[in-house]
Amino acid sequence: MNNYLLYEIGVEEMPSRFVQSTLDQLVSGLKSRLEEKRVAFEDIDTFATPRRLILVVKGLADRQADLEEEVKGPAKKISIAEDGSFTKAAQGFMRGKGLSESDVYFKDLNGTEYIFATIREEGKDTDEVLMEVLPEIVKSVVFPKSMRWGGKNMRFVRPIRWLVALHNDKVVPVDLEGIIASNVTVGHRFLGAKSIEVSSIEDYFKKLEENFVVYDQDLRKDMIRKQIDQVAASIGGKVEMDEELLDEVTYIVEYPTAFYGEFDKSYTELPKEVVKTPMKAHQRYFPVVGEDSNLLPYFIAVRNGNDYKIENVKAGNEKVLEARLADAKFFFNEDRQHDLEYYRNKLNTVVFQEKLGTLLDKSERIYNIAKVYGKEVDVNIEDLESAAYYAKADLVTNMVFEFDELQGYMGMQYSRLEGKNDTVSKAIYEHYMPRFNGDTVPSTMEGAILSIIDKMDTIAGFFAIGIQPTGSADPFALRRQCIGILTILLEKNIEIDVARLASISLDQYSSVEFDKDSVIENIIEFFNERTKNMFKDMGIRYDVVEAVLASDEKNISDLYVRAEAMNKWIDRDSLTDMLVAFNRVSNLAEGAETDKIDQALLLEDVEKELYDNFKDVDSKISDLMDQKEYTKSLDAFASLKPAVDNFFDNVMVMSDDPKLRANRLALLKNISDSMLKVCDLTKIVYK
Numbered sequence: 001m002n003n004y005l006l007y008e009i010g011v012e013e014m015p016s017r018f019v020q021s022t023l024d025q026l027v028s029g030l031k032s033r034l035e036e037k038r039v040a041f042e043d044i045d046t047f048a049t050p051r052r053l054i055l056v057v058k059g060l061a062d063r064q065a066d067l068e069e070e071v072k073g074p075a076k077k078i079s080i081a082e083d084g085s086f087t088k089a090a091q092g093f094m095r096g097k098g099l100s101e102s103d104v105y106f107k108d109l110n111g112t113e114y115i116f117a118t119i120r121e122e123g124k125d126t127d128e129v130l131m132e133v134l135p136e137i138v139k140s141v142v143f144p145k146s147m148r149w150g151g152k153n154m155r156f157v158r159p160i161r162w163l164v165a166l167h168n169d170k171v172v173p174v175d176l177e178g179i180i181a182s183n184v185t186v187g188h189r190f191l192g193a194k195s196i197e198v199s200s201i202e203d204y205f206k207k208l209e210e211n212f213v214v215y216d217q218d219l220r221k222d223m224i225r226k227q228i229d230q231v232a233a234s235i236g237g238k239v240e241m242d243e244e245l246l247d248e249v250t251y252i253v254e255y256p257t258a259f260y261g262e263f264d265k266s267y268t269e270l271p272k273e274v275v276k277t278p279m280k281a282h283q284r285y286f287p288v289v290g291e292d293s294n295l296l297p298y299f300i301a302v303r304n305g306n307d308y309k310i311e312n313v314k315a316g317n318e319k320v321l322e323a324r325l326a327d328a329k330f331f332f333n334e335d336r337q338h339d340l341e342y343y344r345n346k347l348n349t350v351v352f353q354e355k356l357g358t359l360l361d362k363s364e365r366i367y368n369i370a371k372v373y374g375k376e377v378d379v380n381i382e383d384l385e386s387a388a389y390y391a392k393a394d395l396v397t398n399m400v401f402e403f404d405e406l407q408g409y410m411g412m413q414y415s416r417l418e419g420k421n422d423t424v425s426k427a428i429y430e431h432y433m434p435r436f437n438g439d440t441v442p443s444t445m446e447g448a449i450l451s452i453i454d455k456m457d458t459i460a461g462f463f464a465i466g467i468q469p470t471g472s473a474d475p476f477a478l479r480r481q482c483i484g485i486l487t488i489l490l491e492k493n494i495e496i497d498v499a500r501l502a503s504i505s506l507d508q509y510s511s512v513e514f515d516k517d518s519v520i521e522n523i524i525e526f527f528n529e530r531t532k533n534m535f536k537d538m539g540i541r542y543d544v545v546e547a548v549l550a551s552d553e554k555n556i557s558d559l560y561v562r563a564e565a566m567n568k569w570i571d572r573d574s575l576t577d578m579l580v581a582f583n584r585v586s587n588l589a590e591g592a593e594t595d596k597i598d599q600a601l602l603l604e605d606v607e608k609e610l611y612d613n614f615k616d617v618d619s620k621i622s623d624l625m626d627q628k629e630y631t632k633s634l635d636a637f638a639s640l641k642p643a644v645d646n647f648f649d650n651v652m653v654m655s656d657d658p659k660l661r662a663n664r665l666a667l668l669k670n671i672s673d674s675m676l677k678v679c680d681l682t683k684i685v686y687k
Helices: 016-037 086-097 128-141 201-210 218-233 242-249 265-269 272-283 310-335 340-349 359-376 381-390 398-402 410-418 423-430 445-464 478-492 496-505 515-538 541-547 556-569 575-589 605-626 630-638 641-650 658-678
Strands: 005-011 043-049 054-060 068-075 104-109 112-120 160-168 256-262 286-289 293-306 351-353
Touching: 005 128, 005 201, 016 043, 016 128, 016 242, 016 398, 043 218, 068 086, 068 256, 086 112, 104 630, 128 160, 128 630, 160 201, 218 256, 218 286, 218 293, 242 340, 256 310, 265 293, 265 310, 272 286, 272 293, 272 310, 293 310, 293 641, 310 398, 340 359, 340 381, 340 410, 340 541, 351 359, 359 381, 359 496, 381 445, 410 423, 445 496, 478 515, 478 556, 496 515, 496 605, 515 541, 515 556, 541 556, 556 630, 575 641, 575 658, 605 630, 605 641, 605 658, 630 658
Parallel strands: none
Antiparallel strands: 005 054, 005 160, 043 054, 068 112, 104 112, 256 293, 286 293
16 A cells, blocks of 8 residues: 555553544544645544554655745734834734745735735655654543553553554654654554564554454454354344444454353343343343343353453353342342332432432422323323332332442332332333433333423423533533433424423422523523524524424424425525515514504505415415425415515505505515414525
């Protein structure tokens, strides 16, 4: 491969969760710096294992492009003193650009003369640029947690032990605080050589493979998936693949070998997640299930190495899991000594937030909101109230204390064991959904409403005490709570009045002082901003988002369908002329003092024609909106344009006669109000 850069950053084993984000930052930093330094390249490939981060720049130029740039300085009037010498302002400009007096000249720009200069710079060899750039991109990476080592000033997620930098088979001796790049890498920690000299990029990749390093994460992931499936099939089962766990394991190993282990069959009698959670969350094992999806007494793990003495590895992993499962069984049986009422009362020992009380206080608020708001939505009110009452009880159980991933799930299991119906039990589990972006939403309406109530209680409480997200800071995850509500509304096609639910929620905070109207207004704005961002992320134009949110519709699912239809509808050649016409309608309509139209005052034929056309179109729009035919509604409204144009061309809207003026403005107001049933076209940006 000609004209390439190979850059390997060798580290102590990185936490798997940091690997991809580190790669992304390195690539972004390298791209921006090469572009800034005028070094052309075609593309950058990335590879990673827990011990190495690899960047391969393809089509790299041999030299920087030469620079010729005209730069502007201060105006002539402040650049030249009365005696004709250069002022401090001009001298500062020249000094900053490395210029002498002979390098500058004056040019007229829009009637004012400015000092100018043309800077010329011959391009450097790419190697010289790389010596500067490659250390910078490493130092620029940001981690949630980082460390220093060996007395160095820089920070990284784990100590950096070696660097490889080859430009067209030639070593670039990059200096990263005393770590000097070379052409020497290392193999697998246990199976490979401790020092491997490479002569080219082809030689580098070949020798990594010979030394038990599967450097390509995509290939490694595919290997793990196939091995797991083969091992599971060999013991008569299959794996319910967890893609997140698969990604994590991919960045834990350099040379994967999957194997299975066994555990006592009696543990499969525990609730499924009680067994799976210690496997996955604590040991990074893959559970095995049968054709009926029930757990089998096996697990699959992935070793970082070959199959040498794999039986010893199998035995060790079985021993570790046995201890975990024994703990889980003990905690489960201990929890069963008490009912959910007992655990609910224990919530008063855990503070939710200093000013907002304990978890029991939160539980009471959720229950009270459910009693009021449950009557306004389509749910079984008794089931909703029961689920709301016990929703938080499992937070103080032994199982959730030990395995916090099981919050909600254990509440569901204990609820079922106490004989509560499936709707109540599922709602207890589902009220935490969605937990993160892309997570599933509640399957039951009771679970969905309870989730919305719980999240709104949190948002309302923090807003009431003056804690709101600012910039990127959102320590209490209020944005996530809001997005969770919006996601449920969108996917479940539920309509709620945000102001109404916020009001009910705020009524529960009688011990907190706040301006209720102001807090509700802030919450509504908060929801509107999140809705805008959500729609934009889904590919809706920002002005279309503004246009549909201006309508009176509160159903977010309906708003999205409307926005999606409008997003396509506005892509037409005649849009600009049409928007100009209807913007004029809306602007004049703002001056209307009434929406009552007196037909007797419609004197001109063109205004009679507009009135008749409007009444016909308005009726059609109402029917089409009921049928959610938004594109046809927009088409119907657009059909008014010829009559609107004719009206403006032939009628003096602002007549000297106050009755005629008021009547014509009322007609325009009716047209504008009809438009707002669909969206606000005045929000659309046109060229």
